[in-house]
Amino acid sequence: MTGASTESGGRTATRALPRPARTADHEVLDPRFDPEPAYWSELRATAGLHADWCWDALAAQAWAARTPQYVTVLHSGDGPYGVVWAAWVGPPTRRHRFARTKRGGRLGGLDVRAPNNASAPGWWFADGAGKRLLTDYVPAMRERVGGARLLLARQLADTDAAAIGTPTRIVRPTEPISVLDTDSFESVDHWLSELRTTRRRSLTQIEQTIGDDPRLEVRTGSMTESDPGEVAALLRHNAEKHHDVPIVPLPMFTGYLENLLCQPDVVGVRYVDPLSGALRALALILDHPQWPVMRSWSTLPLHRGGRRNLYFDMYTQAVRFALASGKKGVVLGKKMTDLKRTFGARTVAQHAVLAPLY
Amino acid sequence: MWNSLAFRLWRAAYLRAVSSAFATVPLYRETWALRGRTDPVLVPGKTGTGGGALPADEVHRRLVDTAPLAGGSTEPDPARGLAGLLGHATERRSHRLVVVVDSDVARPPTGLPRGSRGCVLHPDAATAAGDEPVLREIVDTLRRGERVLAVGEAKNLDMLSAELPAELPPPDRVPHHRIDRPGGGPFGLLHDPLLGYLGVLRECGRLHVDRRHVYVRETPGGLAFTVLDRTSPRLVDVLIGGGVPGEVHACPKHASPVIDT
Incomplete structure (x- = not known):
């Protein structure tokens, strides 16, 4: 994942996975309440996710966060082909309080970013296609949180930013990484x-x-x-x-x-x-x-x-x-x-x- | 309990402290969310060990996480709570000078009654030559015929008395008690270096909890103390003295909570 982010082009997996089917199943997990999936270690290795994606660290991070955090895993017939971490930002979010002890609210937005790490993207897809955030991830999340009205995706390379092609969108350059x-x-x-x-x-x-x-x-x-x-x-x-x-x-x-x-x-x-x-x-x-x-x-x-x-x-x-x-x-x-x-x-x-x- | 309304108010203050700590203080958020707690249970199914109370040395190691998200100090104040207990700790209502003789206390007590001043004397300085300013101040105050109250470990108070000129009246004294080393009466203050002053030994011979500022509950790990004030560092359900088992009940004479270890 990080390796991919350092390339000038799109994202590629550390290890190639079979191309996923377009119609896929998915899981929306809240590390605060949901146990570690059986495939998580393998998925971490396959996607090249750093240590801050280990489930225990994710659970600790999610509990001590201002907003609920979701891990969404997209499955094809051959296994997981994508994983996305996002914060659910909606009322009541307070600067000086941790998130309430329940799953995400009714109306809000998804802030896709890496857990506790501003140098890496918060998503991985086996084929590296950033547009899957819109085509695969958003529909999966809207089944779970129907009130999702905005998607903010950060740490996107040039090609990924261009690939998220909705009629109305705002694209802004952010601080580069070295x-x-x-x-x-x-x-x-x-x-x-x-x-x-x-x-x-x-x-x-x-x-x-x-x-x-x-x-x-x-x-x-x-x-x-x-x-x-x-x-x-x-x-x-x-x-x-x-x-x-x-x-x-x-x-x-x-x-x-x-x-x-x-x-x-x-x-x-x-x-x-x-x-x-x-x-x-x-x-x-x-x-x-x-x-x-x-x-x-x-x-x-x-x-x-x-x-x-x-x-x-x-x-x-x-x-x-x-x-x-x-x-x-x-x-x-x-x-x-x-x-x-x-x-x-x-x-x-x-x-x-x-x-x-x- | 000693009085149902008073108990309910005391308990409500504790529940507010727990709720606030869980919502805003990293140490308690992580501990109670990941391991759990009881009385009350905050995350269904997670009851933790020891009822969610934390040993004082663990809290000390994680002091950096005891400030709420809005910010605050992470330096404990070992002199916290002294002013509010002095009224019950001595027969005399006020003293011109209150001296804390304890190596753990670095800052003088605050909130003393009008006309009283507080200061701190390190036990080593009490035995030093007479050029120690606090010692000079004590002597000057006694020479003026004003009252001085010395608070600290009994051996430190003895040391201070030995250093003062024999012709002067001795200062009043209130010894510290540690929960794992309770002393005799008639007076005394329950003190912990992390949480400050927690209770007072009154003339009835029982250790009364400072119920306006401190809550105590019985846990499997021992008596757990909570400082109810919304100060920083936030100290909730702390096992002091390595976790001393005990009971909390009502004093038959004063109808306020006392602890029995």
Whole structure:
């Protein structure tokens, strides 16, 4: 899924599935109440869905959300051929309250997006056809929530946005995502050698400073042993800096992190004090066979034990991880586009489409 | 219970606190939605373990999630609730200076009666040389013939008394009681470093809950305390002292809720 989003054209599955029949069955699931479907792990692997799509994390995320969230699975005779995550936005939605403890309301709209991740689309179809959002997904959802009047789909590439062809629709470019291709590099030094001299020198210097700091150690790997409470507290420092949108996304809470961090495909770049074991900074990477996503970054403030410039070193560590595990590249996500360009990243245009449903 | 109307109002305040915490505070939302709770059950079929009460050390680890979505502090106030209990904690109605001698308390108590001032003294500072400003203030207040009330662990209060000049009258004292280490009377305050002051040992010898601000319920994990005020951090159904079993009933003398451990 993420791999597809980084291509300039349409979406392709990580592993090809048989072309689905046009007349299909479907399931509309609410992770708060519905148990994990038996096929879910296989579907996740087939569609290349990140760790934040594991059912336990979805359930935790859905409970701690402002709106009800639906997972819609479209089936053909050969198995699932599509999956869509959407928030049901309708009254009564309140900024400072979680969703009510019941399934979605009567009148509202569908906000199709990835759960807790602005760098990936919230849908996958085996044939990669974005128009299936209108032809297959919307009819399925309207059977479940008849009052759906609007469809907002985000993280659409150019071709997907064009494919959603309703007579009246609003298409707007949104913030692009940055993608760093790494498969052409043989080593971190090779990648560094391709960067601007000042950036290369700066990264080398930062890495040396970290190596010389006896109270700092970089550990990259599984997060299963980490303390979700400590991680949540650390991530909150960064989450509180970014209040530049009208409705601030909710941060990742401890219960959600408990379910997410125990997944084998969540990798952390941890900056740890080797003496006390305290976490000073962290980058969370949602692993993927080809395109891992940099999900979150945060560091302690300097007066609480943080260190300068760790944010820049995180990119070196991400490239090191991608090269060591043979990825095509790393999805660096939104924001800081100019800075990410200095690391060799390219940008992929993103669109949002708002379509009325009649 | 001690008085049906008073009990119903007390219980209603607790139910409002639970409902609000479930709707707005991440810690309780996640805990009660994913694991469940009882009395009341919020998600049909999910009753959890221990009735949904959380041990204090788990709440402490997850303090970051105890602020409601609208925002608020995640720093607990160990001096919370002191002012409201002082009237029952001593025979004297007011004191010029209220000193909390406790290493867990970093900020002075607020909401004291008019004419009273609050301050905090770290136990280590109580034994330091006489240049400690709080110690000087205590001595000056006593020299002026005004009353000083010292609150804290009994051993800390003893230490403070030993540091004061022998010619001065000793300060009044109210010792802390921990739920897992109850002390004798005639006075005392039930204190927890996370939730603050929860109750008072009155002259009847029973531990009275601060019913205006605190609710207690019996759970399989022990007595669970709730701070009823809509403050942040929000503290609901917390098992203090590692979870101490006990009962809540009415005081035959004062007709208010008391706990028996």
